[in-house]
Amino acid sequence: MNLKKRLIQFATAAKKASYHLAELSPETKKRILNEIAAHLRKSSREIMRANQKDLTLARRMGLNDAMIDRLMLNSKRVDQMADAVSQVAKLPDPIGRTLHTWRRPNGLRISKVTVPLGVILIIYESRPNVTSECASLCLKSGNAVLLRGGREAFHSNRAIVQVYAKVLKKHRIPEASVSLVPVLDRRAIDELLKMEDLINLVIPRGGEALIRRVARHSRIPVVKHYKGICHVYVDSSADLNMALRIAVNAKCQRTGVCNAMETLLVHRAIAPKFLPPYARLLKKENCEIRGDDATRRFVPTAKKATEEDWRTEYLDRILSIRVVRGMDQAIEHIQKYGSAHTDSIVTKNQKAARKFVTKVDSSSVMVNASTRFSDGNEYGFGAEIGISTDKVHARGPMGLEGLISYKYIVQGSGQVRT
Amino acid sequence: MNLKKRLIQFATAAKKASYHLAELSPETKKRILNEIAAHLRKSSREIMRANQKDLTLARRMGLNDAMIDRLMLNSKRVDQMADAVSQVAKLPDPIGRTLHTWRRPNGLRISKVTVPLGVILIIYESRPNVTSECASLCLKSGNAVLLRGGREAFHSNRAIVQVYAKVLKKHRIPEASVSLVPVLDRRAIDELLKMEDLINLVIPRGGEALIRRVARHSRIPVVKHYKGICHVYVDSSADLNMALRIAVNAKCQRTGVCNAMETLLVHRAIAPKFLPPYARLLKKENCEIRGDDATRRFVPTAKKATEEDWRTEYLDRILSIRVVRGMDQAIEHIQKYGSAHTDSIVTKNQKAARKFVTKVDSSSVMVNASTRFSDGNEYGFGAEIGISTDKVHARGPMGLEGLISYKYIVQGSGQVRT
Numbered sequence: 050m051n052l053k054k055r056l057i058q059f060a061t062a063a064k065k066a067s068y069h070l071a072e073l074s075p076e077t078k079k080r081i082l083n084e085i086a087a088h089l090r091k092s093s094r095e096i097m098r099a100n101q102k103d104l105t106l107a108r109r110m111g112l113n114d115a116m117i118d119r120l121m122l123n124s125k126r127v128d129q130m131a132d133a134v135s136q137v138a139k140l141p142d143p144i145g146r147t148l149h150t151w152r153r154p155n156g157l158r159i160s161k162v163t164v165p166l167g168v169i170l171i172i173y174e175s176r177p178n179v180t181s182e183c184a185s186l187c188l189k190s191g192n193a194v195l196l197r198g199g200r201e202a203f204h205s206n207r208a209i210v211q212v213y214a215k216v217l218k219k220h221r222i223p224e225a226s227v228s229l230v231p232v233l234d235r236r237a238i239d240e241l242l243k244m245e246d247l248i249n250l251v252i253p254r255g256g257e258a259l260i261r262r263v264a265r266h267s268r269i270p271v272v273k274h275y276k277g278i279c280h281v282y283v284d285s286s287a288d289l290n291m292a293l294r295i296a297v298n299a300k301c302q303r304t305g306v307c308n309a310m311e312t313l314l315v316h317r318a319i320a321p322k323f324l325p326p327y328a329r330l331l332k333k334e335n336c337e338i339r340g341d342d343a344t345r346r347f348v349p350t351a352k353k354a355t356e357e358d359w360r361t362e363y364l365d366r367i368l369s370i371r372v373v374r375g376m377d378q379a380i381e382h383i384q385k386y387g388s389a390h391t392d393s394i395v396t397k398n399q400k401a402a403r404k405f406v407t408k409v410d411s412s413s414v415m416v417n418a419s420t421r422f423s424d425g426n427e428y429g430f431g432a433e434i435g436i437s438t439d440k441v442h443a444r445g446p447m448g449l450e451g452l453i454s455y456k457y458i459v460q461g462s463g464q465v466r467t
Numbered sequence: 468m469n470l471k472k473r474l475i476q477f478a479t480a481a482k483k484a485s486y487h488l489a490e491l492s493p494e495t496k497k498r499i500l501n502e503i504a505a506h507l508r509k510s511s512r513e514i515m516r517a518n519q520k521d522l523t524l525a526r527r528m529g530l531n532d533a534m535i536d537r538l539m540l541n542s543k544r545v546d547q548m549a550d551a552v553s554q555v556a557k558l559p560d561p562i563g564r565t566l567h568t569w570r571r572p573n574g575l576r577i578s579k580v581t582v583p584l585g586v587i588l589i590i591y592e593s594r595p596n597v598t599s600e601c602a603s604l605c606l607k608s609g610n611a612v613l614l615r616g617g618r619e620a621f622h623s624n625r626a627i628v629q630v631y632a633k634v635l636k637k638h639r640i641p642e643a644s645v646s647l648v649p650v651l652d653r654r655a656i657d658e659l660l661k662m663e664d665l666i667n668l669v670i671p672r673g674g675e676a677l678i679r680r681v682a683r684h685s686r687i688p689v690v691k692h693y694k695g696i697c698h699v700y701v702d703s704s705a706d707l708n709m710a711l712r713i714a715v716n717a718k719c720q721r722t723g724v725c726n727a728m729e730t731l732l733v734h735r736a737i738a739p740k741f742l743p744p745y746a747r748l749l750k751k752e753n754c755e756i757r758g759d760d761a762t763r764r765f766v767p768t769a770k771k772a773t774e775e776d777w778r779t780e781y782l783d784r785i786l787s788i789r790v791v792r793g794m795d796q797a798i799e800h801i802q803k804y805g806s807a808h809t810d811s812i813v814t815k816n817q818k819a820a821r822k823f824v825t826k827v828d829s830s831s832v833m834v835n836a837s838t839r840f841s842d843g844n845e846y847g848f849g850a851e852i853g854i855s856t857d858k859v860h861a862r863g864p865m866g867l868e869g870l871i872s873y874k875y876i877v878q879g880s881g882q883v884r885t
Binding site: 068071153157272295302402408412415422427428455456458459465 | 486489490569571575577582584585667668682683686688690706709712713715716717720802820824825826828829830831832833834835836837839840841845846847857858859860862863864872873874875876877878879880881882883884885
């Protein structure tokens with residue numbers, strides 16, 4: 050059978066499964082997820098054995114230590130994976146909720162009720178725990194899921210999905226509810242991305258190149274964020290110690306993530322007091338500074354920042370700093386160079402804070418808090434399936450709410466239109 | 468200047484205007500819309516004069532009577548256009564609403580607040596009143612709008628947009644807030660559809676071919692419905708007279724619209740009683756019937772329906788009818804051939820109704836009501852900017868709620884992540 054036909058069969062099976070999933074009761078979904086968590090724990094040894102195969106191949110292919118570490122599963126990590134599924138089981142069921150109900154003058158009663166999206170394709174890179182994370186969230190929200198993980202994690206992912214399959218089978222739920230894309234060839238993704246009648250949403254999780262490729266080829270809606278160029282703006286009226294603490298945390302607490310700060314904007318009135326101690330703190334953190342001319346007056350060791358720096362997501366121990374004339378210039382900078390992900394102001398002035406949160410058009414805008422809080426778990430969603438810097442459908446950190454749609458149910462008593 | 472550069476400038480101006488619009492107060496937007504309504508009435512003669520140019524050209528180009536009628540503006544139609552703007556002015560402002568607010572254990576207060584989408588591109592066909600409809604809804608929701616109307620309506624559309632421009636200018640709001648795409652060449656649309664950084668949403672309104680072309684070429688999210696293959700299912704327990712009334716209304720009240728019924732499904736237990744009188748009613752309405760074999764036993768004059776008929780949106784006085792063994796077969800038929808637009812059941816059995824609304828995965832599912840009610844105005848949205856059969860972002864009839872997004876505002880007191 051050729052690739053295209055095989056993939057259409059594959060996606061059609063998921064579509065059929067999705068009708069089944071849409072009707073499961075909250076109690077059933079909860080019970081199934083708890084059983085899956087238990088089975089993951091029980092299957093720890095099989096999963097680690099499969100993971101060993103991936104690790105052996107990965108070492109042979111010369112993957113670096115950081116990538117090997119991301120790929121590696123031990124019994125603690127399998128336990129954490131199982132815990133995460135138990136957490137998802139506990140979340141409120143997002144399906145069948147009446148969002149709004151009203152009656153029209155002609156007597157029609159209209160309700161807007163949440164429903165699953167249908168079939169979701171998730172494309173991601175190496176970490177195998179993402180497989181279980183995505184599968185559990187899709188199950189909870191009544192969606193079938195097609196998982197396309199990294200090639201390096203193939204055996205691990207298969208072992209994890211087999212645990213899901215076993216429990217689903219026991220409950221007479223189609224195994225196609227949770228499945229790995231059966232072909233690792235890139236052309237397989239390209240074919241799937243054309244199936245707008247069978248797949249309802251695509252979520253690419255990974256580097257910018259992967260996401261751009263998916264977005265360019267997809268006829269299916271894609272929830273995405275290309276990059277996180279997050280800013281902290283230190284206002285003239287900022288509490289100095291708070292500003293230091295937030296600006297260090299936003300940059301250094303973890304650098305390889307999309308909600309880390311990449312550019313610091315400092316009001317010129319506070320720059321003389323703020324920048325020298327801040328530079329000392331960053332030095333201790335081994336973080337390089339690239340500044341504009343004004344910054345370099347206070348931080349002589351800083352390299353000169355170029356236009357390119359303002360547009361760069363370093364994901365590393367590098368920070369660009371610009372001194373601004375005031376908040377308007379800071380906002381203009383963010384509008385021009387930002388990625389609409391997360392931007393924060395440090396200020397004691399409430400009016401300034403209000404202006405900043407109104408004018409900055411990013412998915413998360415913060416006052417006196419580190420950008421690192423922009424995260425589904427930190428927001429209390431109980432989980433995160435992805436993050437969106439688009440404005441349609443879901444925006445910002447995306448939990449179960451990003452995986453649902455709604456329908457209108459209209460109850461009449463014989464009404465016709467005149 | 469080449470086409471691409473010119474269009475980038477054009478869209479960039481709209482983007483800048485959108486920042487301005489996002490900050491307007493509800494009162495200002497209301498006042499502006501009321502002034503626009505008044506100016507449309509005052510400019511009635513200019514608008515009709517521009518419309519005359521279009522009509523003259525249209526007749527010369529040999530457009531048919533129906534199309535000429537759609538294009539034609541008289542003083543009554545201009546008044547209706549102005550009334551519609553006044554109606555939009557009265558709607559509740561959708562921007563700046565706090566959807567949800569909560570506090571995290573670490574003290575962070577998070578709010579989810581509605582914001583405009585930004586820049587919306589609307590591509591539509593001849594009727595010039597759509598120009599004002601779209602412009603007023605985008606203004607109300609704080610969005611800049613790029614309008615690409617039909618070539619035939621160019622002068623009319625320009626006259627209408629000039630009224631908007633005049634009032635906006637008076638209030639020192641950038642004219643780029645509401646503008647016509649300055650180049651009618653098709654390549655202009657193709658260029659705009661690539662500008663994902665400048666345009667946030669595309670709404671194509673028109674025939675299926677137009678919508679498919681836009682969806683295929685767009686890198687920007689598109690809200691769309693390709694077609695409306697709407698079903699009415701007459702259950703065994705239906706009230707016979709109600710079923711006749713609804714099935715006649717859904718098909719015949721207006722045939723050229725997406726929420727008209729195209730296929731009727733009849734339970735075999737009620738078919739002998741229902742079909743003969745229904746066929747007589749449709750005959751009076753000059754509506755042709757194409758039926759399966761079972762239908763033709765009760766309606767000997769019916770043509771034989773082919774597989775193709777179940778997939779066809781006639782938009783005309785033609786109806787396909789199938790007799791089904793029961794509700795399951797009706798639901799399967801709808802899943803296979805439907806377009807997820809609007810489907811209705813006629814039944815006295817509440818359990819059957821519940822099953823139907825749960826299992827049928829369409830944007831609107833109705834009980835004992837005509838499919839013709841699937842409409843933003845009929846749902847009480849006060850307006851309709853389009854209708855979506857997709858499941859992401861907006862689904863079903865789409866009023867102002869379809870033109871907004873949200874942001875997270877996080878208020879801290881110095882929190883950092885550990």
